Amino acid sequence: MRFAPDERFDYRCRPEGLRRVIRNLIENAVRYAGGADVRLITDKAGVRILVEDEGPGIPTDSFEEVFSPFFRLEGSRSRETGGLGLGLSIARAIARQHGGDIILSPRKPGLQAAIVLPPEH
16 A cells, blocks of 8 residues: 555544544555555545455446445355445545545546545534
């Protein structure tokens, strides 16, 4: 995993919750793509935490479905091939509790998962 930081700043949030969101996205990238690049971008629009990989990606028609509880692209429920399909639904719920969201975008190759958070008020 590689991390490219932005300027240090304070942001009012539930730190344990955001840690869980970031950890889930990084663990998924490592599990399914072999690694992740993580970038932090801050500007007037808010905060974006980008987790990018060069793996097989996710079909674009499944971008919303992967956030459904218990949904897994890989069909078995084996812990050896992945989790139970709850991680992304929990991660999105936490991001939304912060007024933000998780947005998936295709890369060639791979996937970008962006945690998008509003600017502080």
